[in-house]
Amino acid sequence: MNRDVGFFNFSVNKILTKDQSTLDQARIRLLYYGLWLAIIAVGAVLINLYVEHREILTFSTSVLLLSLVILFKYLTFRPRWGIISHIMLVLATMVNLTNVFITLQNVDIITAQITFLIIVFSFYMLGQTCGLFYSLVNLIPILIFLVLMFNSSYVIGLKPKVVDESTKIISICASFIFIIFVQNYFYRAFIKNIRQLKVTAEERGSLNVELEKVLEKAEKSSQAKSEFLSTMSHEIRTPMNAVIGMTNLLMMGNPRPDQKDNLEILKFSANNLLALVNDVLDFNKIESGKVVFENIKFNLVELMQNVCGGQRLKAEEKGLNFILEIDNNLRNKDVFGDPTRLSQIIFNLISNGIKFTHNGTVWVKVNQLENRHNTITVDFSVKDTGIGIERENLNAIFEPFTQESITTTRQYGGTGLGLAIVKRLLELQNLRMSVQSQPGKGSEFSFNMEFPVSTESAAEPVSNQPVVLRAIESMGTPRVLIAEDNMVNVMLMKKLFSKWNIVPTIAENGERAIEMVQYGNFDIILMDLQMPVLNGFDAAVEIRKLADPKKANIPIIALTASALFDIRERVFGSGMNDYVSKPFKPDELREKMQSLLSAAIQN
Structure with a gap:
């Protein structure tokens, strides 16, 4: 009124x-x-x-x-x-x-x-x-x-x-x-x-009509953003692949001590740059709601030991004590969850602890809180004796591209995305991060996560690498076709494969790769996705259509520097068997090649 x-x-x-x-x-x-x-x-x-x-x-x-x-x-x-x-x-x-x-x-x-x-x-x-x-x-x-x-x-x-x-x-x-x-x-x-x-x-x-237009425009903008990120990712990762790959090759060649020190610095800087790119792309993926959590069986103890192995070396290089404590009740249990995302969360928390600790200790504790027959609740905790965080800044550290202060950013570097990614990944699983910190004394980050427990007995991990190696040795040197248009990457691949006593065949685009498969004999194909004339997706589709069943079913591994969120679905949708992201680790590529070649022999 x-x-x-x-x-x-x-x-x-x-x-x-x-x-x-x-x-x-x-x-x-x-x-x-x-x-x-x-x-x-x-x-x-x-x-x-x-x-x-x-x-x-x-x-x-x-x-x-x-x-x-x-x-x-x-x-x-x-x-x-x-x-x-x-x-x-x-x-x-x-x-x-x-x-x-x-x-x-x-x-x-x-x-x-x-x-x-x-x-x-x-x-x-x-x-x-x-x-x-x-x-x-x-x-x-x-x-x-x-x-x-x-x-x-x-x-x-x-x-x-x-x-x-x-x-x-x-x-x-x-x-x-x-x-x-x-x-x-x-x-x-x-x-x-x-x-x-x-x-x-x-x-x-x-x-409603205007809203549909706005939504369509927003969708196109989001798609353009994704394509831009994919392109930028490809353009950045391609030279990074050459830098890291060449560094790995040089380190495999028994360099002199002074050369090895320089190569270590080069590798460290390249990996840092790659980590920054990956953080930005991963955060964008999370914010876009494109994250899908897996539900696969894994051993929690092995996962924690693998995650903490490299971090322990990093802490010791800095003169810090690194302590990993795992509840004995978890020793012989396999659980179901997403080991990749859990590793990412723990890795970011430990990296932060090491980064902001000058001297003292970084503790990683994993304790079983509840055991309800087929489900367990596990408490993960990462504690350090670092610089600590002011109480009024506890919420700010979880915001993207934000650290406690400008001084912190200048002194320690980083994008400020690590904790933001951790928080988003936990929130997507309806979990909450708990933080306790005192300036000058250190911080402790902890969260609880529930896992379904496998009812099967946990078997001792047995490496299948000797079996795979014997399978490869039984068929002689594998014939490898590499479809790649970037000459630096071609040179890198040739040098890498020479270390494995393999001489690969090179196709400069997808169309040429199809012709070589038609008229030649290969055991496996490494397919770059972005190539002139014909891209890797279309090339894989055409290879799967070949009349010769042996050639149509040849194992194909995608080599991608793309950051598109649906890359996994597109790779498998086009008929390829697996993919490796550039810059790739030589051991990872070799392991996937061996696995596919072994499966091909058994079939």
């Missing part, structure tokens, strides 16, 4: 506001003009009764007129239409039943009109429930009165009053006018509301 309305306001426009619905505004207008009509009609009846010297009727009509004036003033000062409607209906009911049982002791056309008016007004103004209530309150007593009159059993001590014809005519005309006014006004309000609904529907339709 409008609080600026003064007591002496008589305008209906000042008591209407934009917050009120169309129906409420119509109800307020109906009360406003209806009270005017009622005051005029009751005033005319009062004058006529006064002239005819009907004292009792004159008094009761005066009270009714005064009540209507007070209600009108209350409406123009505080438009509480609900309260006013109830008061008017109570007054009308009292007048109606008083006329029937006391004053007139009769049911005539005026009574019928007032009853009908009460029914219509109560339904329009107050809704179905109140409409039924006021209708029954008026109809039931009138019906009882008619039954009593029919049996000639209604007798009270008061003599009924006689109303002259002029008063009846005025009352009947006023009732008819009021009934017509109510029906006409609400019909207009109903039609207006229908039209507004139509306009609203049309506007909503237009908004």
Whole structure:
């Protein structure tokens, strides 16, 4: 309601506001003009009764007129239409039943009109429930009165009053006018509301069209962003592949101690640069909701030992103590989950602990909290004696591209994405990170994770590498086809394969790779995905269509520097058997080649 309305306001426009619905505004207008009509009609009846010297009727009509004036003033000062409607209906009911049982002791056309008016007004103004209530309150007593009159059993001590014809005519005309006014006004309000609904529907339709355009534009923008990241990833990873690959080759060639130190620095810097690129791409993947968690069986103890193995060396190089404590209850248990994402979380937490600790210890603790037969709850904790975090900065460290302070960023470097990635990965699994820290004393990051437990007995890990090697040796030197358009990468691959006593065949694009497979014999194909003439995806599809079953089923490993989120699905969808991301680790590539070649021999 409008609080600026003064007591002496008589305008209906000042008591209407934009917050009120169309129906409420119509109800307020109906009360406003209806009270005017009622005051005029009751005033005319009062004058006529006064002239005819009907004292009792004159008094009761005066009270009714005064009540209507007070209600009108209350409406123009505080438009509480609900309260006013109830008061008017109570007054009308009292007048109606008083006329029937006391004053007139009769049911005539005026009574019928007032009853009908009460029914219509109560339904329009107050809704179905109140409409039924006021209708029954008026109809039931009138019906009882008619039954009593029919049996000639209604007798009270008061003599009924006689109303002259002029008063009846005025009352009947006023009732008819009021009934017509109510029906006409609400019909207009109903039609207006229908039209507004139509306009609203049309506007909503237009908004939906605009929303679809905006969503389409956002989708295209997201797709363009993904393609840009893929392109930039490819452009960055391709030279990085050469830098890291050549560094690995040089280190495999027994360099002098001084050369080895330089190569270690080169490798460390290249890996740091690659880690920064991977952090940005991985965070973008998480924010886009493209992360899908695996549910595979793995040994938690082995996973933690593998993750902490490299980090232990890194800590010891910095002069730190590194302690890994694993609950003995976890030793012989295999669990189901996503080992890759769990490794990523633990790796980031340990890396942070080592980075921000100058001297002291980094602890990694893994404890079993609950064991519910087929499910266990494990507490992971990474604690350090590093620089610590101020209490007011505890929330900020989990924001992307943010560290505790600008000084921290300048002194320790990094993108500030490590903890942001950890937090997002945990949140996607409905988990929460707990942080305890004291500036100058260190920090502890911990979280609980639930794992289904494998019911099979945990077997001792047995390496299948000797079997694989024997399988490869039994078939001689494998014939390898490499589809790669980048000459630096070609040179790198040749040098790498020479270390394994393999001379690969090179195809400069996908189309050339298909021709070589058709007219040559190969045991395995390494397929770059982004090549001129024909890309790796299409080339793999065409190879799978070859008539010769042996050639159509040749193992294909994708070599990709792309960061597209659906790369895994596209690789397997095109018929390739596996993929390795550039820059790849030589051991990883060799292991996957051996696995596929061994499977091909067994088949």
